[in-house]
Amino acid sequence: MKRTAVVGIAAGVAVALVGAIAWWALTRPPSVEDAARDYLAALSAGDFAAIDAMRGTDLDEDAERILTDAFAGADAFVAEPRVEDIAPDAEMTKVRASALIAGERRDVSFALRDDGGTWKLTGDYLASLEVTVLAGTDAPLGDSVWVGDALAPTGSSVLLLPAEYPVHAAPRGLLTGAASVPLSTDGAITIRIEASLTPEASAAGQKELDAYAAACTQPAPTVPxxxxxxxxxxxDLAMLGSLVFRVEQVPVLTFAADHRTFAATGGVVIATATGVTPDGETATFTYRADDWALRGTVTFQGDEMLLAVG
Incomplete structure (x- = not known):
């Protein structure tokens, strides 16, 4: 009887001890090593929510949008990440780490600071990318580029998480020109993309000019x-009363080689003018133009192509 009682007491102590160990393991704050590995695991898995929870400071609104959307549309995330070295100092702990990006082991170093029992990312943990889009000349084309799922500005650096990103000239579908860019923390990347217009751009531009030409040839009291x-x-007339138009051929659009101007030529339009002659009589005259043309400039703003006649 006594032996049984002793065993029972010992078992009770063991259970209590295991429970205490489990509670301590669950409630103790993570070590900096744990936090470093958690960040690298999230980076490898493309888990932006986990990464965002570890970030110590926010960027401005546009930079946050670009960071988030670009990562969501990455071609590939880092692979086989590993911690190379951990070096604490007075204000932060610097973590030297690496991972495979586009098949090459690259630096993905970062720093962590203790924020009341949780570790927050700090320092230069983001990569930097600057893109310029060109169209056969040295002059930049457009003001935006697609990086992953983010529309980002050209000609200036944007901050991104380490990953491999698809980069495409904007507007997509109207401009060709793309690249896949591996980004890490081992240096800022600057790239140039050669762009050209797609057949869809010509079709879209012609559609817009057709609508413009239709507006130009509505009945009017003066020449539009x-x-x-x-x-x-x-x-023929001393005073014009009205104009009525009949379009036989809408001008056909052609873009210049630099994609910055256009000429739509070969249009045929017939105008019928009604008014008062110098003799004071009401009369109608018809005029035919076999060289109707529209010319202007082309700009690429955001994900749009804009034609301006002038």
């Missing part, structure tokens, strides 16, 4: 401005 229409009604 910025429409490429030259109607010599003053040779």
């Amino acid at each position: 401005l910025n429409c490429g229409l030259r109607i010599p009604w003053a040779a």
